[in-house]
Amino acid sequence: MDLAKGSQAPQESLDTDIESFFETAPPLRDDVDISRKLGEFIELNSPSTGKRIVCVTSGGTTVPLEQRCVRYIDNFSSGHRGAASTMYFLEAGYAVIFLHRRGTCLPYCRSLPEDSLLECFELTESSSVQVRQSHSEDVKRAIGYHHAAVEQGLLLKLPFTTIFEYLQILRMVATSMKSLGSHGMFYLAAAVSDFYVPWESMVEHKIQSASGPLDMRLAQVPKMLSMLRKEWDPMAFCISFKNVDFPFVTQQLETDSNILLKKADMALRKYKMHMVVANELLTRNEEVIVVTSTGRVIVHRDKNEADADVEKPIIKLVAERHSTYIQESCSTN
Numbered sequence: 133m134d135l136a137k138g139s140q141a142p143q144e145s146l147d148t149d150i151e152s153f154f155e156t157a158p159p160l161r162d163d164v165d166i167s168r169k170l171g172e173f174i175e176l177n178s179p180s181t182g183k184r185i186v187c188v189t190s191g192g193t194t195v196p197l198e199q200r201c202v203r204y205i206d207n208f209s210s211g212h213r214g215a216a217s218t219m220y221f222l223e224a225g226y227a228v229i230f231l232h233r234r235g236t237c238l239p240y241c242r243s244l245p246e247d248s249l250l251e252c253f254e255l256t257e258s259s260s261v262q263v264r265q266s267h268s269e270d271v272k273r274a275i276g277y278h279h280a281a282v283e284q285g286l287l288l289k290l291p292f293t294t295i296f297e298y299l300q301i302l303r304m305v306a307t308s309m310k311s312l313g314s315h316g317m318f319y320l321a322a323a324v325s326d327f328y329v330p331w332e333s334m335v336e337h338k339i340q341s342a343s344g345p346l347d348m349r350l351a352q353v354p355k356m357l358s359m360l361r362k363e364w365d366p367m368a369f370c371i372s373f374k375n376v377d378f379p380f381v382t383q384q385l386e387t388d389s390n391i392l393l394k395k396a397d398m399a400l401r402k403y404k405m406h407m408v409v410a411n412e413l414l415t416r417n418e419e420v421i422v423v424t425s426t427g428r429v430i431v432h433r434d435k436n437e438a439d440a441d442v443e444k445p446i447i448k449l450v451a452e453r454h455s456t457y458i459q460e461s462c463s464t465n
């Protein structure tokens with residue numbers, strides 16, 4: 133910590149860290165294009181049309197170690213949670229800004245094979261391309277739903293790779309959504325790096341291995357959740373995710389010794405989230421615990437249904453709580 137910062141109050145110090153993060157981050161190449169797309173999308177789905185907009189973040193952010201990046205640190209996330217949640221939000225009548233890591237799961241592609249282009253299509257005798265019979269229903273469904281959502285202006289996909297891109301785009305989305313008031317929502321499922329190498333202290337070229345072992349000091353990524361709530365979009369309904377890599381047992385739910393829940397409660401209070409979804413890496417597709425200021429709810433996937441996932445009941449709960457929040461905000465204004 134430098135001396136100037138040492139004499140600052142914690143909030144001032146956080147604001148300085150955030151400012152310096154954005155000032156020194158490599159600027160987005162396509163910010164004009166993103167800003168135009170956001171403006172059009174938000175106008176098309178403004179509250180006067182009866183719609184609500186949710187920004188779903190999905191996938192992990194990378195931390196480059198060199199400016200001309202050869203190596204990077206990654207945060208694990210397949211993007212399944214964000215992609216599946218996007219489908220259920222669309223089904224529930226939301227317009228969705230899908231801020232996702234390039235190359236991770238996309239909405240409606242769940243039942244397609246990983247290398248879908250090569251697996252799902254084949255060449256005919258006349259060398260044109262056709263869908264293989266074995267995949268035709270899945271492909272039709274994916275293309276049908278996806279094209280409909282995009283063409284009706286209900287789905288805007290914005291990709292990111294690095295922590296620099298992610299936070300800059302998130303800020304653009306949030307400040308653009310400010311005009312929506314309580315009708316806007318942030319569903320922050322992306323796995324966001326906690327540590328990074330500030331751009332100005334990053335070497336330009338590939339770190340040489342000939343110089344022996346590598347010592348590296350990582351700076352802490354300033355917590356942007358409080359900025360989102362305080363400045364970027366104070367009225368939006370916000371859900372963040374808390375991820376741990378140790379098992380939690382739901383029987384222990386009521387004991388305050390449960391570390392995951394302590395962390396979730398802390399996130400709820402410290403960052404003024406409306407809901408925090410606590411999940412454990414191994415069981416994240418089976419059950420989660422949703423923590424709100426009024427209590428905790430365990431949400432399971434329906435085990436009687438073969439293809440059921442946990443995102444369906446999560447989105448049902450989130451959409452209900454968002455409705456209540458909108459009503460309460462309207463009656464107090």
Ligand code: 9Z3
Binds near residue numbers: 209210320323357416
């Ligand atoms: C999550 O906990 C997500 O639920 C998962 C979803 C990443 C586990 P998959 O993409 O997995 O379906 O494979 N996201 C973590 C969000 C996160 O990094 N939260 C920050 C934190 O915990 C606060 S925003 O500090």
